[in-house]
Amino acid sequence: MSMDSLLAEISQLHFPRPPATPTQVAAFEARMGWMLDPDLRAFYLHSDGGSLFRPMPDANYCILSLEEIERARVAIRGRDEDSAGPASQYTLVDMQDTNYVVLDVAQRSEGRYPLFDAFHEIFPETKLIASSFEEFLKKALRSGNRSFWLNRSPTEG
Numbered sequence: 193m194s195m196d197s198l199l200a201e202i203s204q205l206h207f208p209r210p211p212a213t214p215t216q217v218a219a220f221e222a223r224m225g226w227m228l229d230p231d232l233r234a235f236y237l238h239s240d241g242g243s244l245f246r247p248m249p250d251a252n253y254c255i256l257s258l259e260e261i262e263r264a265r266v267a268i269r270g271r272d273e274d275s276a277g278p279a280s281q282y283t284l285v286d287m288q289d290t291n292y293v294v295l296d297v298a299q300r301s302e303g304r305y306p307l308f309d310a311f312h313e314i315f316p317e318t319k320l321i322a323s324s325f326e327e328f329l330k331k332a333l334r335s336g337n338r339s340f341w342l343n344r345s346p347t348e349g
């Protein structure tokens with residue numbers, strides 16, 4: 193499934209916000225000091241955040257707007273210090289349970305940022321959950337509104 197088809201699905205079945213403008217994207221990149229990768233750029237020019245499966249405030253997956261993205265250590269630990277986590281990790285998805293999906297701009301691979309589960313109780317320890325935002329969206333949209341990286345399926349007998 194391509195990024196275009198994922199974006200179409202979000203528009204048809206989920207709760208996107210209005211798109212960011214190219215000017216807003218450029219201002220975000222200047223403020224942050226890093227560039228959106230192609231997946232993120234496509235998403236934010238299509239929808240400046242939004243929620244999957246349910247509207248806010250009942251959504252589990254709340255994809256942050258460009259304005260809401262911040263260093264993960266600030267969002268999770270409340271301070272912008274190296275002891276609170278890496279400076280290269282940024283919030284991307286608020287899971288509405290004090291946990292986030294974060295991206296790491298220092299680990300770009302094949303032009304894409306990997307995404308990690310940032311469980312607030314053990315952060316800055318994180319778990320890789322997707323190699324790109326496109327992969328994350330594919331898995332999230334098929335998750336049935338659950339955190340797809342957590343093993344919640346019943347054991348097969």
